[in-house]
Amino acid sequence: xxxxxxxxxMLSAVAVLGLGAVACGGVSSRQSVSVLGTWTDDEQARFAxxxxxxxxxxxxxxxFEGTRDFEAVLAGRVQSGDMPDxxxxxxxxxLEQYARGGQLVALDxxxxxxxxxxxxxxxxxxxxxVGKVPGxxxxxxxxxxxxxxxxxxxxxxxxxxxxxxxxxxxxxxVATSQEIAATGTPPWCLGMRSSSDSGWPGTxxxxxxxxxxxxxxxxxxxxxxxxxxxxxxxxxxWETWGxxxxxxxxxxxPAGALLxxxxxxxxxxxxxxxxxxxxxxxxxAAGVYRDSAGQPATDARYFDxxxxxxxxxxxxxxxxxxxxxxxxxxxxxxxxxxxxxxQEIWARxxxxxxxNNAVTATAYPDDALRALARxxxxxxxxxxxxxxxxxxxxxxxxxxxxxxxEFVANPARxxxxxxxxxxxxxxxxxxxxxxxSPPPEQFCPSGSG
Numbered sequence: 532x533x534x535x536x537x538x539x540x541m542l543s544a545v546a547v548l549g550l551g552a553v554a555c556g557g558v559s560s561r562q563s564v565s566v567l568g569t570w571t572d573d574e575q576a577r578f579a580x581x582x583x584x585x586x587x588x589x590x591x592x593x594x595f596e597g598t599r600d601f602e603a604v605l606a607g608r609v610q611s612g613d614m615p616d617x618x619x620x621x622x623x624x625x626l627e628q629y630a631r632g633g634q635l636v637a638l639d640x641x642x643x644x645x646x647x648x649x650x651x652x653x654x655x656x657x658x659x660x661v662g663k664v665p666g667x668x669x670x671x672x673x674x675x676x677x678x679x680x681x682x683x684x685x686x687x688x689x690x691x692x693x694x695x696x697x698x699x700x701x702x703x704x705v706a707t708s709q710e711i712a713a714t715g716t717p718p719w720c721l722g723m724r725s726s727s728d729s730g731w732p733g734t735x736x737x738x739x740x741x742x743x744x745x746x747x748x749x750x751x752x753x754x755x756x757x758x759x760x761x762x763x764x765x766x767x768x769w770e771t772w773g774x775x776x777x778x779x780x781x782x783x784x785p786a787g788a789l790l791x792x793x794x795x796x797x798x799x800x801x802x803x804x805x806x807x808x809x810x811x812x813x814x815x816a817a818g819v820y821r822d823s824a825g826q827p828a829t830d831a832r833y834f835d836x837x838x839x840x841x842x843x844x845x846x847x848x849x850x851x852x853x854x855x856x857x858x859x860x861x862x863x864x865x866x867x868x869x870x871x872x873x874q875e876i877w878a879r880x881x882x883x884x885x886x887n888n889a890v891t892a893t894a895y896p897d898d899a900l901r902a903l904a905r906x907x908x909x910x911x912x913x914x915x916x917x918x919x920x921x922x923x924x925x926x927x928x929x930x931x932x933x934x935x936x937e938f939v940a941n942p943a944r945x946x947x948x949x950x951x952x953x954x955x956x957x958x959x960x961x962x963x964x965x966x967x968s969p970p971p972e973q974f975c976p977s978g979s980g
Contacts (some may be wrong), residue, residue, distance in 0.1 A: 537820055561591040564860040567605060568619035568850065570599040580646075581876045585867045591860045609634055614855035617864060620675065621723060621850055623922040629853065630674040631961070633667040636854040637674060644857050649972055650676065653871070655908050657915045658886030662851050675851035678868045679877055680884040682903045683813040683846040683918065684739055685846055689800045689819070690830040693808050697834045701743055711808055712779045720799055720807040721781045722791035723936060732793045733935030734920040736775075736811060738846055741768035754919035755900050756927070756960030760952040769949070773942045782807040785939045793807045794819060801828040811836070813848065814903045818881040818896065833899065835906075845910050848918035849886065871925040872910035878904075927952075927959040 537595050570578050575597045582593050594617070598604045608614050610880060614634065620626050629635050638645050650657060654676075662675025686704075695711065700703040706924040711718035723732050742750045745764050753765060778784045782796055794816065801804030801822040810816070820828040838844055852868060854861055867873050878894040884904045885894075908916065920948040930939045934948045957963060 541619065559602050561590060561592055562775060562858075563594055564617065564864050565615040566595045566617045566619065566864070567591060567601070567608070568597055569601045569621050570595075570619070571599060577622055577877070577880045580880070581873050582867040582904040584872060584876075585864065589860075589863055591863060593864060616854070616856040616858055616861040618853050618855065619678065619850045620853055621848075621921060622925070622928065623661065623664065623675075623851065623917060624924045624928055626662065626675045626851055628924070629855075630664050630666045631671070634855060635666075637666060638662075638676065642684065642788070642857065642939050643728045644854060644862055645676070645869065647865075649671065650869050653757045653887045653889040654869075655886060655888050657847065657907065658849070661847075661849065661917055662853075675853045676869050677886045678852045678873075679851035680847060680849040680886045680907075681813045681815055682907055683735060683848060684742070684844065685811070685813060685816075685833045686836055686902075687797065687800070687810045687812055687831055687833045688808055689805065689828070690832040691806045692800065693832075694861040695808075698837050700837050701771070701839045702742070703809070705771070708775055708780055708809070715858045716730040717780055717782045717807050718809050719781050720776060720810040721776060721788040721795035721940060722796045723789050723791045724792050728847055728932055730932030730934075730936040730979045731920065732811075733772075733939060734931050735813070735846075736772050736916075737935060739836045740771050741765060742844050742846060742916060743836055744768055744771060747844055747916055750824040750916050750919065754916070754922050756923075756956055756959075757961045760949045760956060765766075765856065766945075766949060769938065769945055773938070773945070776939055779944075788939055789907070789936065798822070798828075801830070814884050814900065815882040817899050817903070831899070834924065842914070843910055843913045844905075845907060845916055846916055847884075847907060848921055900902065924959040926956050930955040 567579070567929065572861055574926065575595070578595065582595070586593055601621065603619060604623070609629065613951045636644055639647055640784050658677050658680060661677050663671050663673050664675070666672045666674065678977050695707050698707050708718040721732070723730055725731055738750070741753065741764065744767060749764050758765065774780075776785065776788070781788050784798055788796070793921060794812070797810040797812065797816065798805065798821055800810060801810060801820060817831070818827065820831045835843055852865055854865060869887065871887060871889045873922070874887040875894040877883045878885050878890055878900075879896060881900065882894045884900070884907060888908060892901050892905070893903060920931050923931065930952055937944060
């Protein structure tokens with residue numbers, strides 16, 4: 532037997548080898564991927580449900596941080612060099628900002644960061660083009676992929692209480708609203724308050740009216756910064772909205788709208804004596820409405836926001852996955868989140884429209900969501916646009932939120948509001964500030980409808 536000192540040295544060496552083995556193949560070597568997004572509370576719980584099979588199947592630890600102050604948190608992380616591996620961005624404006632800054636990984640650079648061939652087979656053409664934005668070299672590249680979609684351009688109502696004809700044109704929508712107001716009950720449920728970005732429900736209104744009153748090309752020019760806020764086209768949209776949010780037209784008046792959460796007023800549609808009859812909201816409202824007893828409202832119905840011509844045009848939105856660090860774990864998670872397994876879990880949870888057309892119709896929990904998902908596929912790609920405020924640069928988007936809030940409080944300030952928004956436009960868009968006039972963004976690939 533050797534000396535105690537030699538035995539101790541041998542035991543120490545074995546211990547070091549053991550630690551090395553654990554580091555190479557044991558618990559401490561488990562891969563991880565960091566993800567930043569906006570989801571908290573129920574949305575974060577749903578995302579945890581989506582992630583559970585991935586973590587179980589791969590052994591990869593997903594470290595998700597959800598924050599309603601996403602824009603500021605991400606900016607701070609980028610500035611400090613502590614970027615997440617993946618970000619789930621609610622704004623195309625942010626996506627373009629970081630793509631232009633060279634911080635994002637181009638997903639179509641041939642490195643195989645994602646299985647683009649599979650995604651191109653499964654995703655609808657409208658959804659597929661959303662994340663294609665200019666990079667640091669000015670070239671359009673695929674920097675983002677929608678993983679959780681929303682269908683907008685909807686008006687919700689109670690099938691038990693709403694008894695007027697469904698408007699087929701924008702003029703009929705205004706006339707029906709005025710007819711309802713004459714009964715003494717305001718037609719519209721409206722809430723403008725949100726945790727960190729109050730005002731966005733008002734931007735949805737302006738976007739819908741402009742799209743359905745003008746053309747998809749006008750809409751894209753405006754979202755792209757090429758059409759002035761003071762133009763007759765944009766002004767007309769605000770003036771039309773002013774007719775629909777006049778004091779007698781909105782439950783609890785403008786003050787009530789400014790103080791109410793964006794989904795809260797919709798519950799009044801299902802009261803025994805409705806406090807309002809119509810609510811403009813996206814597909815996320817499906818399954819969220821409650822009656823006066825707090826039970827799910829089983830008679831929630833919707834119709835498409837009507838166009839001046841009666842044609843269907845659609846606004847979509849969504850959370851866009853972007854990659855800051857190209858790691859094996861980040862690649863595997865990106866491919867999983869765009870695939871059918873994750874997409875069907877999200878679809879079953881309700882309120883979400885999958886961009887992946889391979890998701891089966893039976894994955895959706897009800898006929899309403901199945902029809903909404905199908906409507907995006909069935910509408911000509913040229914008539915489908917992305918949420919304008921989400922596509923705008925951050926400064927423009929924030930000014931838009933403030934502008935609609937100010938307008939609801941005091942419509943007489945419209946001239947000043949539009950002039951101020953136009954000043955922000957001239958400073959916010961790189962191409963506009965440089966004196967260029969880029970073509971409107973078009974998400975449709977050549978040859979699609």
